[in-house]
Amino acid sequence: MPAGDGKLETGKRFRHVSLQETIRFPCSCQSTQCQLTYPDYHMEPQSSQYHIVTGPVPGPPDSSHHSLISAPWFTNEPVLCSMMPQDLHVPVAGICVPQAMHPQQFHEGLSEFTSHLTQPASSTVVCNVSGGGQVVLVNPCEPEPMFLTLKSASQHRDNSPNQEKDVSVLGNPSQLPQQQQAACSLYESRDQTANMQLPVPRSQTVGTLYETKSRKPCHCTRSLCLKLYCECFAYGVMCSNCDCSNCHNNAEHEMKRQKAIESCLGRNPDAFRSKAAGGKSGGVKGWHNKGCNCKRSGCLKNYCECYEANIKCTSSCKCVGCSNFLNSSEMGVKEKFVNGNKSPVSVISPAVVEAVCGCQLARAKEAEREAQSPSQAEHMVLDEFGHCLTQIVVAIFQNKAH
DNA sequence: GAGTTTGAAACT
DNA sequence: CAGTTTCAAACTC
Numbered sequence: 001m002p003a004g005d006g007k008l009e010t011g012k013r014f015r016h017v018s019l020q021e022t023i024r025f026p027c028s029c030q031s032t033q034c035q036l037t038y039p040d041y042h043m044e045p046q047s048s049q050y051h052i053v054t055g056p057v058p059g060p061p062d063s064s065h066h067s068l069i070s071a072p073w074f075t076n077e078p079v080l081c082s083m084m085p086q087d088l089h090v091p092v093a094g095i096c097v098p099q100a101m102h103p104q105q106f107h108e109g110l111s112e113f114t115s116h117l118t119q120p121a122s123s124t125v126v127c128n129v130s131g132g133g134q135v136v137l138v139n140p141c142e143p144e145p146m147f148l149t150l151k152s153a154s155q156h157r158d159n160s161p162n163q164e165k166d167v168s169v170l171g172n173p174s175q176l177p178q179q180q181q182a183a184c185s186l187y188e189s190r191d192q193t194a195n196m197q198l199p200v201p202r203s204q205t206v207g208t209l210y211e212t213k214s215r216k217p218c219h220c221t222r223s224l225c226l227k228l229y230c231e232c233f234a235y236g237v238m239c240s241n242c243d244c245s246n247c248h249n250n251a252e253h254e255m256k257r258q259k260a261i262e263s264c265l266g267r268n269p270d271a272f273r274s275k276a277a278g279g280k281s282g283g284v285k286g287w288h289n290k291g292c293n294c295k296r297s298g299c300l301k302n303y304c305e306c307y308e309a310n311i312k313c314t315s316s317c318k319c320v321g322c323s324n325f326l327n328s329s330e331m332g333v334k335e336k337f338v339n340g341n342k343s344p345v346s347v348i349s350p351a352v353v354e355a356v357c358g359c360q361l362a363r364a365k366e367a368e369r370e371a372q373s374p375s376q377a378e379h380m381v382l383d384e385f386g387h388c389l390t391q392i393v394v395a396i397f398q399n400k401a402h
Numbered sequence: 403g404a405g406t407t408t409g410a411a412a413c414t
Numbered sequence: 415c416a417g418t419t420t421c422a423a424a425c426t427c
Contacts, residue, residue, distance in 0.1 A: 220422065228411055229421045267412080294409065302424055303408045 217242035225249035226260035228271060233260070236272050291316030299324035315391070356388040 218239060220230045225247045228234045232242060232249055238257075239249045248256050264271040292313060294304045299322045302308045306317065306324055313324045363384040367377035 216423090218422080223411095223421065227421080229423090231423080234411095264411095271411095292409080297408065297424095301408080303410090305410075308424095 218244050220244040220247070224256075224260075226253075226257060228264060234272070292319050293317070294319040294322070296321075298322065352392065356385065356392075359388055360384050 216231070218225060218230050218232045219242070221244070223229045223233075225233050225239050225242070225244050226249055230239070230244070230249060232239045232244075238251065239247045248260075250257070261272075292299060292304050292306045294317075297303045297307075299307050299313050299317070299319050304313075304319070304324065306313045306319075313319055313322045360381050363380045364377060367380045372380065
């Protein structure tokens with residue numbers, strides 16, 4: 001939604017919750033409940049888990065709401081999405097709810113929501129309640145949500161000893177005025193050494209990235225930091241406090257940088273998207289969009305992108321001698337199944353459900369991106385579901401065979 | 403810290 | 415698309 005049109009971009013709130021607090025939401029299948037992750041989000045090494053809650057969020061008293069529902073498969077009902085800590089860079093665009101809600105209603109709803117959470121509410125819900133950079137900070141310990149500008153929110157965060165310092169922003173930062181973007185420390189990484197510059201606007205297709213991952217300084221010497229060899233560049237950020245030489249990944253060489261970005265996107269339109277979906281929540285933690293090609297590391301060293309992202313290798317990988325497939329807990333599940341103590345359904349672990357839902361969501365977003373008709377989008381999602389189901393069935397039979 | 407190994411990215 | 419080269423991070427000593 002364009003900023004500054006006087007309407008609110010509402011409907012997104014999130015908080016940190018513990019690993020065990022995965023909240024389920026009604027999936028499109030209607031008959032079951034699914035957990036959902038967002039495969040396009042980026043990794044943040046953190047132990048907690050985020051949930052995005054789409055639903056009515058009160059704006060300032062003088063504001064109005066309007067619908068941002070951008071795809072027919074999204075629901076107006078509040079949706080709790082299990083979201084991996086690694087996954088935050090930008091929320092699902094356009095999930096929003098049209099009607100306004102009285103602040104008291106909101107607070108009651110929030111209380112109900114937080115009452116289901118076991119973790120003490122030291123964390124903060126951050127809502128982008130307008131495209132113009134206004135946010136609401138909601139600490140369930142506090143009686144009222146606090147409406148702030150991004151800048152003041154940042155100050156509030158910094159001054160609040162009880163709050164985590166890793167507040168992130170919901171809402172598309174590229175929609176904010178440039179000054180606010182520059183001034184907004186909410187966009188900064190937890191790792192203060194990492195500068196989280198704004199990505200190239202979506203029109204230049206890097207824009208879905210909004211990296212919050214801690215990032216080490218790069219040491220590039222020959223790539224000018226303008227190739228994907230450079231981690232900073234690959235993350236969509238400019239180099240800062242790096243040990244690179246002859247760096248062109250900075251504002252000084254913005255033209256070259258843009259050309260390099262275009263070049264990368266020309267080779268691979270998804271070059272700046274996260275390769276990993278899912279997260280470090282235990283068990284199977286996600287999947288690598290492309291898969292690794294390791295040959296000698298057994299996928300058990302950080303050379304392996306899957307291993308490094310703390311995710312398991314999948315059929316997408318072309319690795320040789322892979323040992324990065326089952327951990328002990330999943331072995332336990334497998335053994336129970338093989339021993340006949342559990343039904344085959346037990347292999348459909350929460351992680352698998354997460355992965356399936358993630359795939360479906362990815363397809364939905366793809367359909368949205370391609371401006372497909374609702375029926376076509378539905379078809380694509382169902383098609384993906386069928387594909388996932390096939391893989392699950394194959395896995396079940398493979399387990400039986402062992 | 404220097405040298406080696408590794409696999410992704412880039413190139414042909 | 416496959417093979418090769420380049421590159422920088424991960425790793426070892």
